[in-house]
Amino acid sequence: MSPPIEEILADYDWQPELVERISYRDVATPIKIHPPNPAWPQIFLGIRNRIIAALGETALSVNHVGSTSVPGLSAKDIIDIDLVVQDSTDESAYVKALESAGFNFLLRERHWHEHRFFYTSAPQAINLHVWGPDCAEVARHQIFRQRLLGHPGDLAMYAECKDVAARETREDGGDMNEYTARKTEVIKKILRNAFVQLGYISGNEGY
Known part of the structure; x- marks a missing residue:
């Protein structure tokens, strides 16, 4: 069963006051874009096996997302992962197991699809997102990835956007939130292209 299209089309409204902070990253995340690394997919598979070994059948799906999942795309050297469990609000089903596997529980976002976020920095930096x-x-992440995989123009546009956003953020002494904000308009443009292709909106509709 897929989520309703209107939910897929809905933008995330960042509301930091609603984020429940559990802990903090042990090291600062460098805002540095690396050339495409053909080893990233294989690194993900090792992490996936680690998650499945920790959770067993609790892990309904473990997917590689983000820039390191797209061959030929430059990226921060961080593996982004979407982990789907039966109920992300049932933290007893997965938090201790993930912590035992080396992931740090950083934050809880009840207002945003009951999102839970974990991170580890060593030996490989990993952003682990837990969803129901x-x-x-999760659908948006897959739609964005598939659009980049199938459309070189959008891929090139996003690669340039990332380079510019990283450089400007470093020059301004900004943080990861500012880097992400600088990419927002290009991400929305690429998603709009994907939504038109999928028939979710018409070519005349704004997004």
């Missing part, structure tokens, strides 16, 4: 079934944000 039929989550619109």
Whole structure:
């Protein structure tokens, strides 16, 4: 069962006051874009096996997302992963197991698809997102990735955007939130292209 289209089309409204902070990253995340690394998919598979070994059947799906999942795309050297569990609000089903596997529980976002976020910096930096079934944000991640895989123009546009955003953020002494904000308009443009292609909106509709 897929999430409703209107949920997939809905933008995330960042509301930091609603984020429940559990802990903090042990090291600062460098805002540095690396050339495409053909080893990233293989690194993901090792992490996937680690997650499945920790959670067993609790892990309904473990998917590689983000820039390191797209061959030929430059990226920060961080593996982004979407983990889907039966109920992300049932933290007893997965938090201790993930912590035992080396992931640090950083934050809880009840207002945003009951998102939970984990991170580890060594030996490989990993952003681990935990969601429940039929989550619109998981669908958006896959739609964005598939658009980049199939459309070189959008891929090139996003690669340039990332380079510029990283450089400007470093020059301004900004943080990861500012880097992400600088990419927002290009991300929305690429998603709009994907939504038109999928028939979710017409070519005349704004997004």
